[in-house]
Amino acid sequence: MTAAAADVALKKGQVGDPFSSAWRRRLPLLPALLYMVAITQLPFLVSIYYSLTNLKDRTQTLIPEPTKFVGIDNYRELYSDPFFRQAIWTSVKMTVLAVLLSLVIGTLFAILLDRKFLGQGLIRTLLITPFLLMPVVAALIWKQQMFSSLFGVLNKVLGFLGFNSVQFISDHPLGSIVTVLVWQWTPFMMLIVLAGLQSQPSDIIEAANVDGATSFGIFRQLTLPHLRRYLELGALLGSIYIVQAFDAIDVMTGGGPGSTNVPYYVYQQSIGGGFRYGAASAYAIVVVIFAIVIATFALRVLSSLFKDEERA
């Protein structure tokens, strides 16, 4: 999306003379830049082309039909596909819920860990563990050991307390997946907010204390505004990863009703069984358009953080 800008950056200056100082400066950058263009932008362009064809996987069909240009048929089909709309809605719910919950819980944890107590370092170390686990393993742990109606701890506890057992994954697929995502991402948010809390200048807080401000007043009027950019950064980075959630869905529900997000739906339409690369590419392109809209906004946030850093 900003490839055009990068191109401009390369073309400007003394074109042609490879030994000019401008080119010598750019040279160390080129391998990395070309690599990223090749591995992200080229496939994207090919995807756009695929989306205008009826390409299918030859090895998966009995009667291979020749690939032909179908114009915007795939996009028209997508527009009237209720499952795709449902997947978008699921994606939105999953991302917003998981990001907000992990941000709120992570902030509470960070406030707790910002205080001094015995074993502070140990508890912080333990708390970040879920974030380090393979997403696949995290999902399996919750599926098999926590939610399962056969071996699950949660249902054991419910039974012990006299409640009926709950079929967590089949009755609440979205809730179950969001639980795992929140479990993994809360430590991440905690670390970011903790960095924010610890970068807070202590002299201002001291002054507020001397002036007789209450702890809550200090938190609301001084700490929270200071934390804002950290919270934004956490939300932004969390969204990048969570909107692409695949592993937890694949392992826990295999894309059952109510838990298929857009990436998983596109996967199901293509290499996950449908093998309709042309149609699936059209879905993917639409996802990219959404992503560009979100990313433009997100990059603006990141860029403002960045300018603060430059000024500091």
Added chain:
Amino acid sequence: MMRGTRLGVGERRAAVVGVGVLAWVVGLLWIFPVGWTLFTSFKTEQDAAAQTLHHGLGFGRYSDVSHSTTGVLSLQTAFMNSLVVVVVSTLIVLLLALPAAYALAIHPIHKWRDVLFFFISTKFLPIVASIFPIYVYAQKWNLIGTREVLIFLYIGINLPLAIWMIRSFFMEVPRELIEAAEIDGTSIFNQLRQVIMPIAAPGIAATALLCLIFAWNEYFYALQLNFANGSTMPQWVVANVSTRGNFLAKLSAASIIACLPVVIAGWAAQKRMIRGLSMGALK
């Protein structure tokens, strides 16, 4: 600790103890699923399924999962695949990212900000948007099921992150040192090796670690492009889920084995990791 200091000494101590107890309870509850998995991994399959403890604890399941049955992906194969893919891709990432970060931090090129944002914008590009062409061409070029295809892709996943991180670490190298080296006519390669790298070394190590973690945990590409003998650790764990017979204890042991290297590395580097994760935007 400056906050909330207008309490009596006794009250303050009570508050400190209260916060400590609360933090411990919350922390232990949060990692309960991990602790439970560790516990299950030492049980026999019967005990694990029935959630009892009649047969004691032991390392039996660990030896079960590390001894392969023919026709099934073995731990040794998956581990070697993961190791090669993760280490090679991380080395190449560093090889590409170090000079790039130099061009963006030490002698910033014209429009360096746009280039930097181009790199990060690729992280917003949904993987599904590029997976078909990659899949189709990987098939064409007979790369499906090879380590090489995963190495290519993991470089793409980690390179933007690495450039951002290393750039932020390079920004902290004192300019006088670099200028002095330049006056002496030191080449870029030697500047990197003799002046910049020693100072930025801890940051570069943290970057490498983060790349290792992300590559080690990656599942989607590995599942799509690399099944059967080329499989990596996440697939090996999933392969321990069985539809026949009890598998809970074995699955737990496999999960612990698969996650342990990364968890220990992450614990050791937690302070630097946070800066890496925030793409160098936060100090």
